[in-house]
Amino acid sequence: MTVVFSLSDVTLGYDRHPAVHHLTGSFLAGSLTAVVGPNGSGKSTLLKGLIGLLSPLDGRLERNGLHRRDIAYLPQQAEIDRSFPISVMETVLLGHWRKIGLFRPVTRTLRRQAEEALVAVGLDGFGRRPIASLSAGQFQRVLFARMLLQDCPVVLLDEPFTAIDAKTTADLLAVVTRWHGERRTVIAVLHDLDQVRENFPDTLLISREPIAWGSTAEVLRAEHLFQARQMAEAWDDRAEICRRSVV
Amino acid sequence: MDPYAALIQPFVEFEFMRRALVACLALSLGCGPVGVLLVLRRMSLVGDALSHAVLPGAAIGFIIAGLSLVVMSFGGFIAGLAVAVLSGLVARVTPQREDASFAAFYLISLALGVLIVSTRGSNVDLMHVLFGTILAVDDASLQLVVSIATLTLVILAVIGRGLIIECFDPGFLRAVGGPGAALHFAFLMLVVMNLVAGFHALGTLMAVGLMMLPAAAARFWAGQVATLAATSSAIAFAAGYAGLLLSYHASLPSGPAIILIAGGIYIVSVAAGPRGSLRTRFLPRRHLEA
Numbered sequence: 430m431t432v433v434f435s436l437s438d439v440t441l442g443y444d445r446h447p448a449v450h451h452l453t454g455s456f457l458a459g460s461l462t463a464v465v466g467p468n469g470s471g472k473s474t475l476l477k478g479l480i481g482l483l484s485p486l487d488g489r490l491e492r493n494g495l496h497r498r499d500i501a502y503l504p505q506q507a508e509i510d511r512s513f514p515i516s517v518m519e520t521v522l523l524g525h526w527r528k529i530g531l532f533r534p535v536t537r538t539l540r541r542q543a544e545e546a547l548v549a550v551g552l553d554g555f556g557r558r559p560i561a562s563l564s565a566g567q568f569q570r571v572l573f574a575r576m577l578l579q580d581c582p583v584v585l586l587d588e589p590f591t592a593i594d595a596k597t598t599a600d601l602l603a604v605v606t607r608w609h610g611e612r613r614t615v616i617a618v619l620h621d622l623d624q625v626r627e628n629f630p631d632t633l634l635i636s637r638e639p640i641a642w643g644s645t646a647e648v649l650r651a652e653h654l655f656q657a658r659q660m661a662e663a664w665d666d667r668a669e670i671c672r673r674s675v676v
Numbered sequence: 677m678d679p680y681a682a683l684i685q686p687f688v689e690f691e692f693m694r695r696a697l698v699a700c701l702a703l704s705l706g707c708g709p710v711g712v713l714l715v716l717r718r719m720s721l722v723g724d725a726l727s728h729a730v731l732p733g734a735a736i737g738f739i740i741a742g743l744s745l746v747v748m749s750f751g752g753f754i755a756g757l758a759v760a761v762l763s764g765l766v767a768r769v770t771p772q773r774e775d776a777s778f779a780a781f782y783l784i785s786l787a788l789g790v791l792i793v794s795t796r797g798s799n800v801d802l803m804h805v806l807f808g809t810i811l812a813v814d815d816a817s818l819q820l821v822v823s824i825a826t827l828t829l830v831i832l833a834v835i836g837r838g839l840i841i842e843c844f845d846p847g848f849l850r851a852v853g854g855p856g857a858a859l860h861f862a863f864l865m866l867v868v869m870n871l872v873a874g875f876h877a878l879g880t881l882m883a884v885g886l887m888m889l890p891a892a893a894a895r896f897w898a899g900q901v902a903t904l905a906a907t908s909s910a911i912a913f914a915a916g917y918a919g920l921l922l923s924y925h926a927s928l929p930s931g932p933a934i935i936l937i938a939g940g941i942y943i944v945s946v947a948a949g950p951r952g953s954l955r956t957r958f959l960p961r962r963h964l965e966a
Contacts, residue, residue, distance in 0.1 A: 480851060482850065482851070496853070497851070497852060497853035498852055498853055500851070502851040504847050504851075507845065507847055507848075508845065508846050508847040509844065509845045509847070509848075510716075510843070510844055510845075513716060513843070513844040514716070514898075514899050514900050514901055514904065515840070515844055515900075515901070516900075520844075520845075523841060523845070523848060526852045526854070527852075531835065531837055531838045531854070531855075532834070532837075559899065579852075
């Protein structure tokens with residue numbers, strides 16, 4: 430099995446304070462992994478580290494030749510200006526970034542693919558609507574359509590279904606399952622453990638430190654979850670230098 | 677007074693009125709879209725800050741070369757760009773937000789400008805820098821203003837998509853590895869360039885008016901980036917035309933007359949425009965079927 434991300438003793442954080450401490454392991458190509466843990470346990474930080482928006486404070490994180498463009502990333506709180514005067518179609522077309530970049534034209538084929546992506550997420554005929562007129566769930570569908578067009582071998586999702594209605598969640602989970610069927614690597618931060626058990630073969634449980642990583646049934650055991658809750662400690666202003674760091 | 681004498685004759689009769697009108701047209705074409713992008717980026721006040729930042733550069737240029745528009749423009753451009761780059765750098769390298777760093781650097785620049793101006797005493801020519809001289813636009817400055825407008829439209833045509841993405845979804849651009857910082861600085865350069873063009877005609881104090889007021893007004897008329905930019909340019913030119921006539925007939929200074937007309941159009945737009953204005957809020961029409 431090819432490894433997509435390999436981490437050896439990776440520590441990620443802000444301003445020298447670790448948010449993810451000493452994580453070792455690897456994400457295999459084609460795997461579908463849920464990242465779970467309490468609030469503040471470093472799940473989002475881990476995704477930012479994987480895509481390269483954040484450099485490790487310590488340890489080694491290898492992407493095995495993956496470029497930034499090869500990773501589709503849905504942040505938890507997208508910095509998207511939802512009042513911006515742009516249409517659904519134009520937003521989805523951004524997914525063709527690898528083909529159009531800043532300067533190349535949008536061809537008829539690319540436009541047709543965008544329409545198909547809208548159909549796939551249940552937004553047939555929404556192309557001309559301004560994004561400001563969409564509900565939160567519809568807008569999340571638009572972002573998934575954009576990721577469909579990005580056509581990336583790796584997809585990172587940060588809490589994609591938080592504050593989203595059940596119908597939309599089910600439809601978008603079907604998209605995630607479809608990606609898994611296409612042998613793409615999908616890593617998703619999630620909170621709903623039942624959802625994880627039903628749809629995600631692998632799970633990484635972290636609470637600032639890795640608790641367990643492996644098959645979902647094995648990882649989501651009661652003692653692991655209890656341990657995770659114990660370890661979600663707070664930011665310490667007077668924290669000492671970590672002695673586990675290899676100098 | 678018959679309409680011909682009121683609306684057209686001044687431009688037929690006087691060359692300085694024709695030049696002023698052409699300068700207004702060029703300014704409108706450049707400032708319209710740039711202003712719209714500033715408003716969409718929620719950087720309206722950054723335009724204001726940059727227009728003040730231009731002052732010391734223009735003043736130093738004046739001290740070095742007298743009332744040479746090229747040297748003053750160059751000085752203003754450098755000073756504005758310095759403030760834009762320094763505040764942009766602070767915002768990108770430290771956790772401080774761009775509005776705070778802009779305020780800091782433009783105040784430094786403005787104080788420097790006032791210091792330079794005051795050591796030169798009450799120089800009448802320097803008043804032209806502050807309040808503009810659209811009725812005395814010569815060939816050189818007209819060429820400069822028109823060149824800046826042309827360059828602005830060409831640059832916008834080339835990097836427009838990037839600017840819109842960087843404004844609408846900066847996180848996406850970063851995630852796909854797009855040149856977000858380069859686009860941001862290119863845009864700030866466009867703003868400074870157009871403010872420099874504006875200060876020839878309207879002075880450093882008023883230059884930002886023709887950029888922001890039409891853009892702010894356009895929001896109540898149009899709903900897409902392209903139509904917003906076109907509306908904004910049209911409003912700016914209408915304000916320029918009407919302002920020139922007002923200043924001609926009523927013997928008022930032209931810069932404030934133009935900006936006040938633009939301000940009037942803004943207020944009418946807020947009150948009665950078709951999109952989100954006070955009229956649509958307080959006199960709602962019956963709701964639709966779907």
